[in-house]
Amino acid sequence: MAQDIIATVDIGAIVRQSTGSITGDAVDGGRVTAMRIDGFVDRVTDRILLRKKERNLVVPGYDPSAAEENR
Numbered sequence: 001m002a003q004d005i006i007a008t009v010d011i012g013a014i015v016r017q018s019t020g021s022i023t024g025d026a027v028d029g030g031r032v033t034a035m036r037i038d039g040f041v042d043r044v045t046d047r048i049l050l051r052k053k054e055r056n057l058v059v060p061g062y063d064p065s066a067a068e069e070n071r
Helices: 002-008 011-048 064-069
Strands: none
Touching: none
């Protein structure tokens, strides 16, 4: 009975699905790290260039809520 159950389980699909999830998590972690590094470089650059006021970082025509819906 156990051999019949093992024969019907697609172990390859289970492995692909679990490694795909791990890969996705690693990519997300890399993106977050890149965003933090970008913010750090931004702050250092502002200090070097003696910028006192915050810059307007709004991108005309970009809707972040629409970008979230496309995920």
